[in-house]
Amino acid sequence: MPIGSSPLGTFVESWNPEPLIDDEVLSAAPAAALSALLDQLEPVAGEGESLPPLWHWLHFLRWPKQNELGEDGHPRKGHFLPPIPDRQRMFAGGRCEIVEPLSIGARTERASSIADVAVKQGRTGEMVFVTQRNEFRQHGRTRLVEEQDIVYRSGRSAGDHPAAVDTSAAPRPDGAWQLGAQPDSALLFRFSALTANAHRIHYDSPYVRDEEGYPGLVVHGPLLAVLMLELVRRNEPRRVRSLSFRLRSPIFAGEHLVVSGDPSPDGAVLQVATHRNARHATAEVTFA
Incomplete structure (x- = not known):
């Protein structure tokens, strides 16, 4: 759908933010903290070692002033936030090419830009799909290139969710690799802190029920992606060369959730299941 031919499209028709360049020395502390969150006995990676896939999300964080947050906890304005009224944001998925793993302790440059903007019609109405591209460089070389797909809509949509959370039912997934988890509010709080995510759906139970229409706190989509790659890290010695993932529900x-995967000679197919759905999130990886 052409951008300017729809109601939401009129808000983003002339929106074309300039690329941004940031730099940071990748500290070992965030990797140690995420390792603890994942119940690892020791940090998964330290100074001079390779950052596991997707753990770069712990770096280059933005902390807006408290008075710059909206009612939902997200920033009201931002360089790469489209000018949509009453904006609702959803992380839909992404892709990542790892030419070389990022090294902890090295100065790193990130170049961010908008790669694509598209208006689409979904089951719950009109949506704007924004693809943000991030390129990470160390020692003058491009090490990692990712694209993140973010979906925006105006207003709230209750969606199709259970009336209550069932904490006893467990999935019965297939897959040569399996990793079980039961994320609680403390885990979600800690992951929000690690990723500078103030969205209230992850920690404010009254808000998530009364304002968003969910039956309980929502597990972060990025956490599901990290868990899928953690399943690979624990079972496959080869390095991940590329990955793609999609967050579905x-x-x-x-x-109770189970991350499962089936390896092949060149990669693996992964998914996250609960008793309600066998494919809340899916991913594919290839090995170097």
């Missing part, structure tokens, strides 16, 4: 705090 929410999981709620207290639900």
